[in-house]
Amino acid sequence: MLFSCMRAELMKLKRSFIWVVFLILPLISTVMGCANYLQNVDILDSLWYSLWTQTTLFYSNFFFGPLIAVYCAYLWRVENFNHNRNALMTAPVPIPILYLSQFLAIACVTLLTQLWVGILYFISGRAVGMTGIPPIQTCFWLLRGCLGGLAIAALQLLLSSFIRSFALPIAIALLGSIAGLLFSSRDLGLYCPYSLMLLGMNSNREEDILSGSSLPFLLSCTIFLLLFVLLEIGYLKKSDVKA
16 A cells, blocks of 8 residues: 555656756756866865765755755645645545655655766766766765755655645755754754755765764664654644544
C-alpha cells in the first residue's frame, strides 16, 4: 500500500512545473559559483575542492531550502484544489501511510536533485579546465547533504499541509536558510534544521567541517526528522477527524 501511494504522489509531480525549477535553480547556483571561482582562481588553488566551495556556496545556503519547499508546496497545492484534500483525508488509507508516501516521494526528488548538482559540478569542472575526476569525498558530501535535507523536507511538508498559500512556505524556507547560515556561522548549526543540509554538503569548505562530529550530525538529523514527522502525522489525524 505504501509504495502504491508513493507512486501516486510521484505521478502528481511527473508533469508538473517543478522540473523546470529542479533544472534551473541548481544550474544558476553552479554558474554563479563558476564565475566566483574564475574571478578568484589565483587564490583558489585546490582545484576540484576549491570549485566545490564555490558551486555549493549559493546552492546550499540559499537555493536548497526554497527548492525543497517548492516540491512540498506543490504536492499540497494539488490537494487544496477541488476538494481533493477532503478526498485524501477520507480515503481508506491510514494517515501515516499517506504522509510517508508524500515524504518518500519528496525524498526521491531530493536525491535526484543532489545527483543533478553532482553532474553540474563535474561539467563545470571540465568547463573551467580541470582534468581527472572530482574527489570521491564530494560524492559522500552530496549524500550527507541529502540526509540533512530530509529534515528540511519533513518540516516543509508540515508547513505546506496547514498553510494553504503556495508562496508562504517557500518564503519561510528562504528565511530559514538565512537563519541556518547564521546558526552555522556561530557553530550552532546542529540546532537548526535549515543548517543541516549545508553542514552535510560541507558548503564553502575544503576541509570536512563535520570531521569528528558525524555522530552529533546524524543524531540532530534524526531528532528533527522524527519531530516533524510525528507533528505532521498528528496534525493530519486531527484534520481527518474534522473532515
